[in-house]
Amino acid sequence: MAENPTVKLGVLISGAGTNLQAIIDAILRGDLRAEIRLVISNRAGAQGLERARRHGIETMVIDHRKFTSREDFDRAILAALLDRSVELVALAGFMRLLSPVMLEAFPGRIMNIHNSLLPSFPGIHGPKEAIEYGVKIAGCTVFFVTAGVDVGPVIVQAAVPVLPGDDEQRLAARILLQEHRIFPHAIALFQQGRLEIQGRRVIIKGDSATPNSPPLVNPPVDRFEN
Numbered sequence: 001m002a003e004n005p006t007v008k009l010g011v012l013i014s015g016a017g018t019n020l021q022a023i024i025d026a027i028l029r030g031d032l033r034a035e036i037r038l039v040i041s042n043r044a045g046a047q048g049l050e051r052a053r054r055h056g057i058e059t060m061v062i063d064h065r066k067f068t069s070r071e072d073f074d075r076a077i078l079a080a081l082l083d084r085s086v087e088l089v090a091l092a093g094f095m096r097l098l099s100p101v102m103l104e105a106f107p108g109r110i111m112n113i114h115n116s117l118l119p120s121f122p123g124i125h126g127p128k129e130a131i132e133y134g135v136k137i138a139g140c141t142v143f144f145v146t147a148g149v150d151v152g153p154v155i156v157q158a159a160v161p162v163l164p165g166d167d168e169q170r171l172a173a174r175i176l177l178q179e180h181r182i183f184p185h186a187i188a189l190f191q192q193g194r195l196e197i198q199g200r201r202v203i204i205k206g207d208s209a210t211p212n213s214p215p216l217v218n219p220p221v222d223r224f225e226n
């Protein structure tokens with residue numbers, strides 16, 4: 001069977017870029033057939049820019065404060081991505097909302113990572129709000145971006161137990177480790193042509209989950225086994 005071609009990626013960041021690093025590492029390991037054509041940051045000081053440069057990836061700073069509207073900012077991003085024939089856009093800690101300019105140019109081709117189990121705790125304080133609410137299971141979500149904050153069709157989620165004594169930092173760090181697994185995985189599913197969006201749902205061809213897939217229970221239940 002013919003293999004799907006390498007996917008051309010554009011990655012948008014605002015900060016540390018550890019998810020960008022996870023994507024780079026997955027490509028280097030051979031687990032992800034992708035080529036990062038461009039990394040764009042809206043902040044000049046974003047540490048992720050340095051990560052990209054270290055790997056010889058082209059970088060660009062497009063500062064949102066220099067634009068009078070969200071649409072103009074997006075038009076600048078879009079032009080740079082189209083110029084490099086980008087097929088899939090990965091938002092890796094990109095802290096700006098996209099306008100229809102980007103959403104309509106890349107329908108079903110923009111992925112975002114968020115550090116909560118959506119639809120719980122959208123926004124920018126996922127782990128903090130999970131702790132404050134008192135949930136026992138937190139996590140992260142990769143989803144296709146649509147209009148609105150963290151509301152698009154879910155592709156992959158990872159559940160992370162909240163532990164006694166967790167503060168925002170500790171929980172966020174454990175969630176981040178799982179983000180680094182599921183984001184490259186979701187991109188690989190896209191590259192392999194296995195994702196199909198049906199309304200709110202993402203159908204994954206060859207999904208290997210079964211009725212025997214282990215549930216995550218937290219705190220662990222050591223009696224009452226069935």
Ligand code: GAR
Binds near residue numbers: 017126179
């Ligand atoms: C990640 O935890 C990501 O889930 C979160 O920002 C962090 C970026 O880290 N994104 C959001 O909260 C978006 N709503 P990184 O720059 O090290 O990849």
